Amino acid sequence: MATVRTRFAPSPTGFLHLGGARTALFNWAFARRHAGVLVLRIEDTDRERSTPEAERAVIEGLEWLGIPWDEGPVRQSERGERYRTAVAELLRKGRAYRCTCTRDELEERRARTIAEGRKWTYDGRCRDAGHGPDCGPHTVRLRVDPDVRLVWDDLVFGPSGQAGSEIGDLIIQRSDGHPLYHLAGVVDDVEMRITHVIRGADHHSNTPFHLALYRALDAEPPAFAHVPLIVGSDGKKLSKRRDPVSVQHYRDEGYLAEALRNWLVRIGWSHGDQEIFSREEIAQLFDLAAVNRSPARAETGKLEWLNQHYIKELPAPALLAELQPFLAAEAGGPVEPDEALARLVDLLRERSKTLREMARLARFLVVPDEALVFDEKAVRKHWKREIDPALADLHASLDALESWNEGDLEKTFEQVCARHQGLALGRLAQPVRVAVTGGAVSPGIYETLAVLGKPRTLARVGRALERIRVA
């Protein structure tokens, strides 16, 4: 059996699209599973949109997601000669012909046909006109036998196909001499010896045309697998306007690549009841036969859960590294990781769905006392006049403490509470929490103070005391 060869063929749009990322992931997983090869091909025949930066963005997305390819990137923009040769060959064999119908004429005839309630296919006006090379501006059309059955057994959708008459003679080369996507794609797939074309279901109805192309090129078609589209939360096609569609967006929001990859692989595919898939498991278990046929909504609920799962599992050094840019954004500059930060990050794992959220919760530690931002609602609720004596007592007791650890801090809090008519711990802990973190949410109060250290704790509690007294 020949080596499995798959390909991912994005057009460089300036970002890696969610749907594209999943298609790439499936191609990668299928190739790995079958000890095959993944080829990356950049479909940049559309000159306007295709820039080196746009290509770079797509590649960065793939790298970040952990989807490596084995060959390429191959750029279609550098292969124009091959497409022209292929078209010339088709022309020579009479399998394609020159068409001099203009856009306007075509548009007019198409509109009329649709108005009559019929499906438009090229009416074949130039089919037997025998236009030569000197016929003036012209496109080239593939001659499709109306009676051929263009059928295949889709690895996801099962038996599929249409008759040649349903697709008509489609254009394969523009009047400016450039190939159309379909021609370029098939020529490349043939030359790259692609064995399995795994792509979005939006190409399902283009496949008969591609089959006709393989025939005309005397090439054996590959196996096709069309994966259902990812739709927005409104059930409609993902829209750049309404939905976050780029992989980069999720990265910037603080999602881990593992989480996004795991989320994507489970959209439209499943393996029993398993929810968590490592990269290795994906490569080992992915199976096209288990891919669904219906479009799926991209709801981020499970992504958040997955992200927290992976945040909890990530070893501290790696997590600190991932967190770095988010921390820098909170602190307004680079943050030197130290023991206290490492300890805090461990405490924050269980309360952070994203790295962004984690950085926000860690802000109190990486920012100077005067840069603390106070949640006014929490201040009003917890910094009441009545707490002054107990808080002052705590401040003095903490000041007198010579060892600064969670156990002694706990003892100190308990003693202070006992001295003030059995004050509930929460009544003392909350004002302190607000004083040292600025808000009402943080890890346990002893852990928090232990991490902050004695001088900064005393300073912050002292400031709180001042403010309570002037209020």
Place this chain on the structure above:
RNA sequence: GCUCCCAUCGUCUAGCGGUCUAGGACGUGGCCCUCUCAAGGCCAAGACACGGGUUCGAGUCCCGUUGGGAGCGCCA
């Protein structure tokens, strides 16, 4: 409009004629834990779109309706 495709809890899905009073996960609600928020534990609510067939028997097969998606470009 025409062609093709799809249809199980809010969402992702398991189910490949009887084992389904339909399973799991996320989310939601409740309880426990508790110095806040989480995390964790326990419990609960929640779906076979509808209508016809086929069959001893249908979530599972067929047809139709409805709903959704894709394609119908000298875009990719």
